[in-house]
Amino acid sequence: MKASPVRPKLVAFAVLAASTALVLAGCSAPAATPSASPTKAAPALSGSIVVDAASSLTGTFDTVATAFEAAHPGTKVTFNYGGSGDLAAAITAGAPVDVFAAASPATMTTVSTANLVVGTPSTFVKNELEIVTPAGNPAGIKGLSDFAVASRKIALCEVTEPCGAAAAAVFAAAGITPLPDTLEPNVKGVLTAAELNQVDAGMVYHTDVLSGETKVTGVEFPTASQFIVSYPIASLNTSKDPKLAAAFVAYVLSAPAQAILKHAGFITN
Amino acid sequence: MSGLSASIEVARPAFTLALDLEVAAGTITAVVGPNGSGKTTTLRALAGLVRPTSGRILLGDRVLDDHDVHVPARDRGIGVVFQDYLLFPHLSAVENIAFGPIAHGTARPAAIAAAHDWLERFDLAQFASIRPRELSGGQAQRVALARALILEPPLLVLDEPLAALDASTRVSVRAQLKKELGGYGGSTVLVTHDPADALALADQLVVLEAGSVVQHGIPAEVAAAPVNNYVAGLFEH
Amino acid sequence: MRASSRTRSPDARGTGIPRLLWVPAGLALAFLVLPLVALVAQVPWGQFGQVVAGSDVGQSLALSLGAGAAATGLSVLLGVPLAWVLARSVEWNPILRRLLRAFVTVPLVLPPVVGGIALVLLLGRTGLIGTFLRVWFGIQIPFTTPAVVISETFVAMPFLVLSVEGALRGADRRLEDAAETLGASRWMIFRRITLPLIAPGVAAGAVLSFARALGEFGATITFAGDFPGVTRTMPIAAYIALESDPGSAYVIAIILLAVAIAVLFALRDRWVGGLTS
Numbered sequence: 001m002k003a004s005p006v007r008p009k010l011v012a013f014a015v016l017a018a019s020t021a022l023v024l025a026g027c028s029a030p031a032a033t034p035s036a037s038p039t040k041a042a043p044a045l046s047g048s049i050v051v052d053a054a055s056s057l058t059g060t061f062d063t064v065a066t067a068f069e070a071a072h073p074g075t076k077v078t079f080n081y082g083g084s085g086d087l088a089a090a091i092t093a094g095a096p097v098d099v100f101a102a103a104s105p106a107t108m109t110t111v112s113t114a115n116l117v118v119g120t121p122s123t124f125v126k127n128e129l130e131i132v133t134p135a136g137n138p139a140g141i142k143g144l145s146d147f148a149v150a151s152r153k154i155a156l157c158e159v160t161e162p163c164g165a166a167a168a169a170v171f172a173a174a175g176i177t178p179l180p181d182t183l184e185p186n187v188k189g190v191l192t193a194a195e196l197n198q199v200d201a202g203m204v205y206h207t208d209v210l211s212g213e214t215k216v217t218g219v220e221f222p223t224a225s226q227f228i229v230s231y232p233i234a235s236l237n238t239s240k241d242p243k244l245a246a247a248f249v250a251y252v253l254s255a256p257a258q259a260i261l262k263h264a265g266f267i268t269n
Numbered sequence: 270m271s272g273l274s275a276s277i278e279v280a281r282p283a284f285t286l287a288l289d290l291e292v293a294a295g296t297i298t299a300v301v302g303p304n305g306s307g308k309t310t311t312l313r314a315l316a317g318l319v320r321p322t323s324g325r326i327l328l329g330d331r332v333l334d335d336h337d338v339h340v341p342a343r344d345r346g347i348g349v350v351f352q353d354y355l356l357f358p359h360l361s362a363v364e365n366i367a368f369g370p371i372a373h374g375t376a377r378p379a380a381i382a383a384a385h386d387w388l389e390r391f392d393l394a395q396f397a398s399i400r401p402r403e404l405s406g407g408q409a410q411r412v413a414l415a416r417a418l419i420l421e422p423p424l425l426v427l428d429e430p431l432a433a434l435d436a437s438t439r440v441s442v443r444a445q446l447k448k449e450l451g452g453y454g455g456s457t458v459l460v461t462h463d464p465a466d467a468l469a470l471a472d473q474l475v476v477l478e479a480g481s482v483v484q485h486g487i488p489a490e491v492a493a494a495p496v497n498n499y500v501a502g503l504f505e506h
Numbered sequence: 507m508r509a510s511s512r513t514r515s516p517d518a519r520g521t522g523i524p525r526l527l528w529v530p531a532g533l534a535l536a537f538l539v540l541p542l543v544a545l546v547a548q549v550p551w552g553q554f555g556q557v558v559a560g561s562d563v564g565q566s567l568a569l570s571l572g573a574g575a576a577a578t579g580l581s582v583l584l585g586v587p588l589a590w591v592l593a594r595s596v597e598w599n600p601i602l603r604r605l606l607r608a609f610v611t612v613p614l615v616l617p618p619v620v621g622g623i624a625l626v627l628l629l630g631r632t633g634l635i636g637t638f639l640r641v642w643f644g645i646q647i648p649f650t651t652p653a654v655v656i657s658e659t660f661v662a663m664p665f666l667v668l669s670v671e672g673a674l675r676g677a678d679r680r681l682e683d684a685a686e687t688l689g690a691s692r693w694m695i696f697r698r699i700t701l702p703l704i705a706p707g708v709a710a711g712a713v714l715s716f717a718r719a720l721g722e723f724g725a726t727i728t729f730a731g732d733f734p735g736v737t738r739t740m741p742i743a744a745y746i747a748l749e750s751d752p753g754s755a756y757v758i759a760i761i762l763l764a765v766a767i768a769v770l771f772a773l774r775d776r777w778v779g780g781l782t783s
Contacts, residue, residue: 089749153631153649155731160750181649182731185746197632198648316687342686355684359702368698369688416688 047241048076049248050096052087054103054162054231055186056127056205060264061101064257068248071256077248083161083186084108091116091236098239099248101231103127103187103205104162108232118242121232124252125266127205128228129166131219132194132212139200143221144171146201147178155193155202156180162229163187167203170227191216205229207265228267271329272296273424273456277314279307280322284480286310292456292473294423299459299467299488301503302477308460309352311477312426315458316349317342328424328456343372348417348425348455353433354409356401362412363388363397369420387415391449406434407442414449423455430459431466443469464503468492476500542763549760550753557757562734566743567761570720573651573739577658577719578666578712584659585666585715586708590696592667593674614664621660622728629656629729653730654737658719665718666711673707674700710773717769720762 053061058081065077080087080097084107091097092114100117101124102108108121133141139152147154156178157164164183171178181199184190190202195215209218233252235245251257253269262268272293279286286307292298302308313319315326317333317340326334328347333340356365366384371377388394391411401409410430417425430446431439447470450457459471467474467488474488476499484496495501523531550557558564592610595603613621629636629647639645647653677700685695701708723741730737732746740762747755 083749085749089752153646158746160746180733182733182737183746184732196626196630198626198630318683318686342683343689343691345687346689347687349684349687351680351684353680355678355680357681357685357699368685368690372685372688372690372694420688 044074045072045244045247046074047244048078049098049239049241049244050078050080051099051101051248052080052082052091052095052097053101054084054087055081055188056103056163056207057081057101057231058188059211060207060261060266063260063264064252065248067256067260068251071251072247075244081186081188083158085110085158085160085162086185096238096240097236098241098245099233099235101233101252102162103229103231104165105230105232106165107162108234111236112234116236116238117234118237118239118246119234121234122249122253123230123269124233125231125258125261125268126228127207127231127266128224129163129170129203129221130206130209130224131201131221132191132204132209133201133217133219134194134197134199135215135217137217137219138197141201141219143219144174144176144223147171147180147203148176150179152179152201153199154178154180155182155184155190155199157187157190157203158183158185161186163190163203163205166227166229170203170221170223173223173226205265210265231266271423273315273458274325274327275315276324277311277321277326277334278324279310279314279319281307281310281480285322286314286480288475288477288480288482290458290475292424292458294456295454296472297450297457297459297470298473298475299461299471300475300477301461301464301467303499304462306477307480308462308477309428312349312428312458312460315424315426316347317345346420346422348420348422350410350413350417350425350427350430352429354401354413356404356409356413356416358401361398361400362393362404365401365412366416366419369416373420383419384415387419388412391415405438407438407445410434410442411445411449414446418453421455424458425450425453425455426458426460428460429462431461431463446470464488464492468504476503545756545759545763549756553753554757554760557754558761562738562743563754563758563761565735566738566740566758569651569654569735569738570740573654573658574716574719576655577662578716580655580659581663581666581715581719582708582712585663585711586670586701589667589670589674592671610664610667612664613661618661618722618724619728620724622657622725625653625657625660625725625729629653648729649731649733649737651730651736654726654739657725657729658722661722661725662715662719665714666708669711669714670704670707673704676707677703713769713772717766720765 051061051065061079065079068077069075084102084104087100088102088107088110091100091111100108100111108117111117112121131141131143133139141152146152156167159165159168182193184193187204187208191204191208191212193199194202195212201219206218209216233249235242235249239245258268273290275290277286277288277290283305284307288307288311290298300308300311310319314321314334320339321334323336324334325332332338333345357368360368363381363384366387367377367380370380370383375383385394385397388397391414393408393411396404396408396412401412404412431443434442443466450470459466461467471488473485474491475485476483476491478499484491484500491500492504495504588610592606595606626633626648628634629639631637631640631646631648636647639647647656681699681703682695685699690698721741722739723745726737726739727742732738732742738746740758744755744758744762747758
């Protein structure tokens, strides 16, 4: 299932938020984060980098990149979204990527075990799982136990993907055996299945429910807060432009980017 | 069985075929003419594979074709031996012969047994389970004849039955054909471009040129008094 | 032809291939063969048995073979009559004929994922026909094994149809005339004369359809989804395995390669005859 495109409204708001943040950042005390203040005449960054990002970051990260590029004219950030497991495998197989933003520490570990990570990965956001249903919840899904009903059409992430692993942990803790009808290679696939009313319910992140806007309805479940997923980000030592890569990582951890991410529904520091 | 009474008219691109044929039971009429004269069309019209533009085909007391009647080929019960014989390549000789009876509802064992009888009659018993491609021209012709005759049709039409054979085999096969047709009680129409066939086999001869009959009669008499150059040329040795 | 100084039959020709063509020809051959060589070289042969015995590979293989056979069977049942119509439509309006042929050929040139999307739009829960199936009969096709068979049939049937159509065109229709004069009904002619004569074309088409059905990925994963034992065919299993267990993926790949070779062997010299006659 394909990823959804960037929402124009979100971009407009985010640019406004970013600009506001930039102005405020310039006026307030210097931030504790190591990002260079954009209003100071820092040595100009330029070049382009490729960022592999978990599919749950689709759209939101584009907005962050736009803000980054606006702050550093002459730079270009390109994204490759996908299931974090898929991306990690590609990176360890030698894909030329500068930054990796994963949806779980486990998938980042795959890459760091292969000695491809610069320094230590930093957690930049967290995400909470949420049940997603087609708009209006036509099948009347109430909670986790509905996932064990055979007649329901259920989509889940592959268990080797962070969303799938997290969902498996949730179900295991609740003592429920889910009966999925299809396993998607990434979380956007589950979201699309719900958007198109191909399934009655799926398990995605809170951010995905928000990005689905009116096409989906979210159903929260009580234990979600016990299974919060951490997203690590790191630049890779195979990067051709380590300075720019590091700058982008730093930017993601900085207030303007965090504001964008928070607006999209991520849990920020 | 009583005979064939046909008055056939078929519009063709180059000409209109128009001929009358009266063939009594037990007799053989040869239709001779150059290629493109309408011989094959005549045969296909008799067989029911082509519907005449007008005319009437009467076989015994059955109307096969009239202005408001056209009995389809599969219901005519006319035996046809095609040029190239058209034996079914994937069936053995005995299966080819049994095909007609089976199509008419005879149980397979009975049909195969009857087919074996015909192979015996034509001295082909040892070729029963042989495929057509392994038969000689003369053997294939006899199988094709048996395939048609097993249904005891009131009318038998043969399309250039000896054309596929080389000159040396033709003479002996022609003699055999005469013998086999001798035992057949229905009307026979033999279409050929070779006058030797007519002289050897036929009781009546019809000469066709560009769709029209130019002469007809007993072969010997036609040969003696040809009406035009083409007919004369036919009987020049 | 003058005999050359080498010991060669005086009538033998040289190959006539300009030496310059050997280079691109050699490159082309390398391009096709080397990836397969690399595949064979990289397979963890030592663990082959345990990978197959352990994991879902056996399950996926059984599913792939079963669904592929079903798709081929369906293709033959539906495709032979269609091929008949195509072959015998010579007397029809030429525009109608060309349209008919275009529709039959579309799945051959359509990207498989597009085919999958189209199937979803037709037979999905909210699809053109799917809606009625669900509301009237409670039948939901996506995410089931029949959905796999449908996806595979969609992409595989054109191979069967075109192969059989070629055979039908090459068949001698006068044999059907002969059968007709012997009193055979149209059905008997089809069953006893035409079908046996086109059997090689049907066989060649069936083998090609089977191979295509086995390899189908895009339409299957889009329409039928992916779940072990139900819809996870071999190609999908390989794709999934690649990220978590590459060795498994290589084993699956080798098995599929072996099946492909078996298919080619089954076709042998029928390859040209069945398809292009």
